[in-house]
Amino acid sequence: MILPFVKGNLRCLPELLRQVGAEARLSGSISVPADFFGICVATNADPECDDYVVAQLRALGIAQVRLDLRPASLGSHQERLLRRLLDGGFSVCVHLVPDCDCSRSSASRPEYEAWCVFVETLLDRYPSIALAEIGSTWNRRKWAGLPRASYLAFWRAAHESASRREIPVAGPNVSDFEPFWNAGLLQMLQDQGVGPDWHSFDLLTERAGEPENWDPKVLGRRLAPVLKLDLVKKARLLASMSSRFGISRTMSSHSCWSLRRIGRLTDDVEEKQADYLARYCCLAAASGALSRLYWGPLIGQREGLIDDGTTEYPARPHVAFYGQVPGQVSNYRRRPAFHAFEAVTRLLRDSRCLSKSPSRQELQIHEFESRDRVVHAVWTRDRRRAVLSNCYDGAALASACILTRDGTAVLRLTKLINESPLYLSWPKAQARTVRENARVLADLTFSRSVPDSIFLAEDRSGASTAPTMVTRLPDTNEGWTTLRNGRNRVLLGKIEGVADSVVVKQFGKKNRSRALRSWNAANELIRRGIPTPEPVGFSEAKDSVPSWYACRQFDGMPVRRVFEALAAGSASYVDVPAREMFRAIVACLAHMHRRGVYFRDLSAGNLLVAFRPGPEELEFALIDTARARFRVKAVSRLDRMNDLKRLVHPLDWRSRRELLDAYRDAADVAPPVWLTEVLFAAYDFKHWVKNQCRW
Numbered sequence: 273m274i275l276p277f278v279k280g281n282l283r284c285l286p287e288l289l290r291q292v293g294a295e296a297r298l299s300g301s302i303s304v305p306a307d308f309f310g311i312c313v314a315t316n317a318d319p320e321c322d323d324y325v326v327a328q329l330r331a332l333g334i335a336q337v338r339l340d341l342r343p344a345s346l347g348s349h350q351e352r353l354l355r356r357l358l359d360g361g362f363s364v365c366v367h368l369v370p371d372c373d374c375s376r377s378s379a380s381r382p383e384y385e386a387w388c389v390f391v392e393t394l395l396d397r398y399p400s401i402a403l404a405e406i407g408s409t410w411n412r413r414k415w416a417g418l419p420r421a422s423y424l425a426f427w428r429a430a431h432e433s434a435s436r437r438e439i440p441v442a443g444p445n446v447s448d449f450e451p452f453w454n455a456g457l458l459q460m461l462q463d464q465g466v467g468p469d470w471h472s473f474d475l476l477t478e479r480a481g482e483p484e485n486w487d488p489k490v491l492g493r494r495l496a497p498v499l500k501l502d503l504v505k506k507a508r509l510l511a512s513m514s515s516r517f518g519i520s521r522t523m524s525s526h527s528c529w530s531l532r533r534i535g536r537l538t539d540d541v542e543e544k545q546a547d548y549l550a551r552y553c554c555l556a557a558a559s560g561a562l563s564r565l566y567w568g569p570l571i572g573q574r575e576g577l578i579d580d581g582t583t584e585y586p587a588r589p590h591v592a593f594y595g596q597v598p599g600q601v602s603n604y605r606r607r608p609a610f611h612a613f614e615a616v617t618r619l620l621r622d623s624r625c626l627s628k629s630p631s632r633q634e635l636q637i638h639e640f641e642s643r644d645r646v647v648h649a650v651w652t653r654d655r656r657r658a659v660l661s662n663c664y665d666g667a668a669l670a671s672a673c674i675l676t677r678d679g680t681a682v683l684r685l686t687k688l689i690n691e692s693p694l695y696l697s698w699p700k701a702q703a704r705t706v707r708e709n710a711r712v713l714a715d716l717t718f719s720r721s722v723p724d725s726i727f728l729a730e731d732r733s734g735a736s737t738a739p740t741m742v743t744r745l746p747d748t749n750e751g752w753t754t755l756r757n758g759r760n761r762v763l764l765g766k767i768e769g770v771a772d773s774v775v776v777k778q779f780g781k782k783n784r785s786r787a788l789r790s791w792n793a794a795n796e797l798i799r800r801g802i803p804t805p806e807p808v809g810f811s812e813a814k815d816s817v818p819s820w821y822a823c824r825q826f827d828g829m830p831v832r833r834v835f836e837a838l839a840a841g842s843a844s845y846v847d848v849p850a851r852e853m854f855r856a857i858v859a860c861l862a863h864m865h866r867r868g869v870y871f872r873d874l875s876a877g878n879l880l881v882a883f884r885p886g887p888e889e890l891e892f893a894l895i896d897t898a899r900a901r902f903r904v905k906a907v908s909r910l911d912r913m914n915d916l917k918r919l920v921h922p923l924d925w926r927s928r929r930e931l932l933d934a935y936r937d938a939a940d941v942a943p944p945v946w947l948t949e950v951l952f953a954a955y956d957f958k959h960w961v962k963n964q965c966r967w
Contacts, residue, residue: 280459281452284513302560304640306622307363309553310336311577311613312526312568312590315353316597322349322356324601328570328578329362332614336363338405338525338566340594342371342417343390350595351394358400365403365442365566366394367525369593370418370426379422387426391433404434405442405472405525408592411453415592424464431466442470445525447591449475449487449506451513458517470563471514474591475524475556477503478533481904482654483552484633502633503552507561523564526591527552528575537867537904539801540720543692546608547651549577550677550693551636553616554649558625558638567613571597577610608678615679619647619695634712635689637663644700651693655799656712658689659728659736663710664696672704673697687724713738717792719799719807727769727809739791739809752776764825767808773825774808778818786898787812787819793897794823800867800902803860803893826893828882831857835876835922846883848890854931855938856890857881861919862939864894865912868903874915876922909943916948917955928952 311334315321329337339354357364370387372379395401406427409415418426427443434441444457454473461467480487483503486496501509507524514522529548531541538544549567556565569590571578581603586596623640634653639646652658660669674682675695686694698704716738728736752765761778779786787810797804805823812819834845834853843850857879864871871878873896882891907915916935920928936942 276456276460276463278456280455280457283459284451284455284516290512302558302625304557304620304623304625305563307336308557308563308565308621309334309613309617310338310363310365310564310566311570312338312340312367312566312594313353313357313570314340314594314597315349317349318601319352320601321597322353324604325353325570325597326356326360328606328610332610333618335361336365336564336566338365338367338568340367340369340408341394342369342593342595343386344371345595346390346393354398358398363402365405366398366401367405367408367445368394368430369408370416372418372422374413374416374419376419377421378419379426384422384425384429388429388433391430395433395437395439399437399439401439403442403470404430404439405445405470406430406434406468407443407445409447409474410444410457411446411448411450412592415447415588417588417593424460427461428464428466431468440469442472442523442525443468445472445474447474447476448479449477449490449501449510451509454510454513458513458519462517467517468519469521471510471517471519471522472525473510473522474526475503475507475510475562476527476591477506477552478529478548483548483555484636484653503555504559504561507556507559511561521563522561523566524556524562525566526568526594527556527565528568528591530574532574537800540799542607542609543720546612546677547692549609550612550616550649551651553613553620554636554638554693557620557640560625569594569597571604573598577607577613579605579607581605611678615675615677615695616649616693618679619675619697620649623647635663635710637706637710641700646698646700646702646704648696648704648706649693650689650696652689652691652712654691655717655796656691657716657718657722658710658712660686660689662736663689663707665705665707668698668704671698671702687728688726690718691720715788715792717795719795721798721806722795729811738812767822770808770824774822775805775825776820776822778820780818785812785819787821789898790821790896793900793902796902797869797894797897797900800864800869802864802867802869803891804897805893805895823895826880826882826895828880828891828893830877831879831881831919832876832922834881835920835927838927839922839924848883850927851930851934853890854927854934857892857919858931858935858938860892861915862935862941865907865915865939868905868907870901870903870907870911871897871915872899872901874918876919879919909941912939912941913943913948913951917951920952921955921959 313325315325337357339350341350345351354364368391372383408417410423413420431441446453458467477483479489485502486499487501488496490499490501511522529545531545534541534544556562569576571580572590573580573582573585575590580597580599582599584598620640623642626639626641634656635658636651638649669685674686676682677692726739729738752763755764756762759780763776764773767774791807791810794804794807805826808822808824810821837845838850845853871894878894878896880893880895883889884891920931932948
């Protein structure tokens, strides 16, 4: 088995190196077949679930389905669904999965015989099966359900059965992007004369985050910008491998985004899942590398387009075997991803991708032409925005029909392109041009909640640039309350166009860049579900005009007041016991640290608390955000303690230890007690020295 692997990889190595070194630009005319999009389906013991699945497929307009079957599936609900799908005119790809004890070195003779009987029986009963995919995730031993030593024998038996009936065979179903497995397995199968008709793999990109990201898992984050292995390049690389082995068709058998993975950095998980699905489908269609793309699963707790209403998740992931849908039909609920999938498949199928606009990686504009319409799919990367009028001229926008990611018409012309795709549609004869200088707003971070009506400044050429104050602040203090007038000036008042009171911070000459950093950090905190007052706008310093940052007023008080009262001997504050107060505070901070936020300026004055009526009586907000740093993983123990040492400074030592114990319980992180006390004492000494120097 080793020699074919080495031979296959050496055979593909020159083409792999060429593809890795090539730019992943899209050009020319790329066909998107009418049968390009498919979906993975399953059912359960309730026949009503079959009706529900078929109804959802009709609503999606999908005719290509993939159904997982194993030897035990004969006579089960999965075979019942297969019969229903074939009778309904669907094109079915059966995913045939062995069911053996993969902990052994090889499968037993009875297991092999059961596999042969299963394949023969299934294909005899249902000769109208369109495609047979053999095996599952062979590069994941715990998922494959078959010892690797028995792989070839099981494959040969199924391949011969399908070939006799002239049913095309797909394989080897390598999970994720691991091309050395693809090359080795394809070479081994070709040497035995049983190569597949379709080269199948599970082209998952959720581990890279956004579908446009360069995959950091191949050779690490530092080399990711060098390799630039994004979705398009990976798909093309695998397609070039198919050509090396004489295989004309490739397919991604299973693609999804797990809500659990998305939820590591944001609370807006279902909306992000829908965004990523639409963006993935557009990129996969525009790559020209795939003949078929199956999304999956249709119904599921973590990845499904439809929520099954349960908390169940199978021990064997859906990507390996999607054999049953839990829950009851009455509890099923369509997620936003369902509507996003219906829209993107309806707009893109049976079209040609003409080109990719002259834009950067952070702004994606793809043009698809059908029989009578031209559709532009446009979006930005997460956290970015682009001004629509900077990308298209007024005439093109005036004549465009604009649809949201979910396929609904935009009644009012939108101003900003964001991370949720838009579809701009024109009649085929209508002129439309993407401006050469189309690009995102540089160096700016946006949360999903930033309104489309945000005021944008203009440069001398008339191009919209960056958010700024809705109106110029008056030179006098009339109508404004001064909250602080020191190194930086803090005002409270009203701004035209904003209903709530606004806190405006004016920065000194040495801190001019803090306006931009405050805007970016506050928006990133909101993206990650960390409480902070909503940003309203900012303006960078120009000539004699100072820089400003504005946010909505948070009706609360600094936690410092609470801590000073507790340090003075009070057992509670506003009828909230100290212990409950500490638990609420550390729950907020532990959540922040799990989301990868190292605040770096977590003083008791920068954490505000408001006392609200009701069970959730404490509400928090972080301010003065300019120094915050953001990571893709949870914050380290040392950095957590560096945040906490600033927060607990006003407290006495007994209260500090009580708060720290509560933090350990909330965060499940237990740094050594002696280390935390050393850090706290060192910070106390630093403040003492600082105060002495002031005199």
